Amino acid sequence: MRVDLFLGSDIGLWTISEVDPSAVGVVFTEDDEISARASDRGLGVAQHPSGAQRALSVHYPRILSDELLARYEGAWNLHPGFLPWGRGHFPLVWAIANSEPAGATLHEMTTQLDGGPIVDQTEVVVGPDDTGGSLHSRIREVERDLFRIWWPRIAAGEQIAARPQPPGGSYHDRAAFERLMAIDPDALAPEDLDRIGRALTFPGKPGLTPEARSAPDSMSKES
Numbered sequence: 001m002r003v004d005l006f007l008g009s010d011i012g013l014w015t016i017s018e019v020d021p022s023a024v025g026v027v028f029t030e031d032d033e034i035s036a037r038a039s040d041r042g043l044g045v046a047q048h049p050s051g052a053q054r055a056l057s058v059h060y061p062r063i064l065s066d067e068l069l070a071r072y073e074g075a076w077n078l079h080p081g082f083l084p085w086g087r088g089h090f091p092l093v094w095a096i097a098n099s100e101p102a103g104a105t106l107h108e109m110t111t112q113l114d115g116g117p118i119v120d121q122t123e124v125v126v127g128p129d130d131t132g133g134s135l136h137s138r139i140r141e142v143e144r145d146l147f148r149i150w151w152p153r154i155a156a157g158e159q160i161a162a163r164p165q166p167p168g169g170s171y172h173d174r175a176a177f178e179r180l181m182a183i184d185p186d187a188l189a190p191e192d193l194d195r196i197g198r199a200l201t202f203p204g205k206p207g208l209t210p211e212a213r214s215a216p217d218s219m220s221k222e223s
Contacts, residue, residue, distance in 0.1 A: 025052030084169025117162035
């Protein structure tokens, strides 16, 4: 059984090296490095589905349409949040900034952003000294673990069971993230300044400083 891959970010690039090319239909990506790596492995990079029966998205920066999803008998997304917490953009930042659960989830894709039934997930405990950078590294590891467990089963055509997401959770769009980035540090209580500053601290982008007033490079297509 063949699987079309929808890829973005650094973990999308990592994915290319983990798959058997014979199991892949085509790769969809907006990332030049992913496109080049896919071509090096003999994978087609396309704008249209290949006729593959299944699809897997790993940090692809767009929502797949109803029409596109209907082409597949099954489609899944690997998301860097512990759903139903952390729907939307930059979930690990909000895990620290708002003291929300963190982790990674494999779920069925629907046109509701990060709203499909859950196949599997792993929670990552947020420590009192965690920064966006340190939490990002640990979430990447559990995402890779989930991929290694489920990719062979998806590619083999196994029946993949899923459960509805529980009620509640959280959703944050890109505009909310931009407001967080633009917050005035002087207007924050000390405990909020510490928490939000750590959430926005990544290598080369330290917290609520002028140098940090843009999305960290490693998170530029996070979803």
